[in-house]
Amino acid sequence: QLHLVQSGPEVKNPGSSVKVSCKASGNTFSDYIITWVRQAPGQGLEWMAGIVPIFDTTKYAQKFQDRVTLTADKSTATVYLDLRSLRSDDTAFYFCASGPRRWVFGSTTLPPADSWGQGTMVTVSS
Amino acid sequence: EIVLTQSPHTLSLSPGETATLSCRASQSLTSSFLAWYQQKPGQAPSLLIFAASTRATGIPDRFSGSGSGTGFSLTISRLEPEDFAVYYCQQYDTLPLTFGGGTKVEIK
Numbered sequence: 001q002l003h004l005v006q007s008g009p010e011v012k013n014p015g016s017s018v019k020v021s022c023k024a025s026g027n028t029f030s031d032y033i034i035t036w037v038r039q040a041p042g043q044g045l046e047w048m049a050g051i052v053p054i055f056d057t058t059k060y061a062q063k064f065q066d067r068v069t070l071t072a073d074k075s076t077a078t079v080y081l082d083l084r085s086l087r088s089d090d091t092a093f094y095f096c097a098s099g100p101r102r103w104v105f106g107s108t109t110l111p112p113a114d115s116w117g118q119g120t121m122v123t124v125s126s
Numbered sequence: 127e128i129v130l131t132q133s134p135h136t137l138s139l140s141p142g143e144t145a146t147l148s149c150r151a152s153q154s155l156t157s158s159f160l161a162w163y164q165q166k167p168g169q170a171p172s173l174l175i176f177a178a179s180t181r182a183t184g185i186p187d188r189f190s191g192s193g194s195g196t197g198f199s200l201t202i203s204r205l206e207p208e209d210f211a212v213y214y215c216q217q218y219d220t221l222p223l224t225f226g227g228g229t230k231v232e233i234k
Contacts, residue, residue: 001183035223037171045163045171045214047223061222095170103176104159109218112161114182116170 002027002098004117011123017084020120022096029077030054033101033110036070036081038092039119048094050110051079052101059110086124093119128152128217132226138234145202147229149215154195159219162191162200165228166211174213175200202231 003026010018022034035050049060053072060068069082079096099111129152137145149160158178163171173182175191178198188203202209210233215226 037225044228045165045216045225047216047225050223059221097170104218107157109159109221110223112159112163112173112176112216112218113171114173114176116172119170 001115002029002032004096004098004115006094006096006117006120009121009123011125012086014086014088014124014126016086017082018086018122020081020083020094020096020122022079022081022117024077024079024098029074031101032098033104034070034072034079035097035099035110035113037095037097037113039095040089040092043092049081053077053079054101083122086122088124090122090124093121095119127222128155128220128224130215130217130224130226132213132215132229134229135227136230136232138232139205140234141205141207143205145200145205145209145231147200147202147213147215147231149193149198149200149226151196151198151217155198155217155219157219158194159217160191160193160198161216161218162189163214163216164209164211165214171214205231207233 002024007021036048051070096117097113099113103111131150133148160178162175165171179191
């Protein structure tokens with residue numbers, strides 16, 4: 001398993017952008033896939049995107065395709081979530097999570113997450 | 127996308143009882159790529175089960191998963207006080223990954 005530590009809470013104006021980081025440690029970074037899941041206050045879980053750092057390939061939920069970019073810095077084992085054109089309904093906890101590549105080896109999907117970051121609260125308000 | 131429907135919405139049980147949670151998929155999960163997570167208030171979710179029936183590392187054997195195709199279930203035997211939480215199923219058979227709406231297991 002990886003140990004994931006996310007950046008701190010953010011308060012943003014509507015229309016602006018936010019960048020949330022997720023630093024991994026504790027195991028071989030290249031053996032894992034990082035996904036991002038968000039949870040609005042009192043609501044359920046919503047998958048947003050995933051990245052395979054070893055290949056720099058990304059997968060995005062269609063809902064976020066035009067507003068989200070994931071990048072990975074392999075030298076620091078850090079993944080970044082960039083969310084643009086923020087709206088009030090983007091107010092949520094944003095979690096990074098990791099799962100072993102071997103769990104979905106040979107398929108085009110992403111693995112479930114056996115390790116999660118602590119979450120980053122992003123508040124969008126004017 | 128695959129829609130997951132969890133039932134019941136809330137389950138009221140006493141410690142020591144058995145909880146049975148259901149997760150139904152809108153289309154068949156051909157690889158049985160279904161996971162279950164537990165989430166406690168103020169915490170990130172934690173993985174319990176993957177591949178429908180495989181317990182994640184460190185998960186006690188009172189948690190068991192079963193099912194295939196479109197019907198899956200999570201059984202929690204001999205409920206402990208720390209088991210009262212919200213449980214989510216997730217399919218990773220097909221992108222986009224999707225979650226069910228959750229089942230809250232509360233103390234009766």
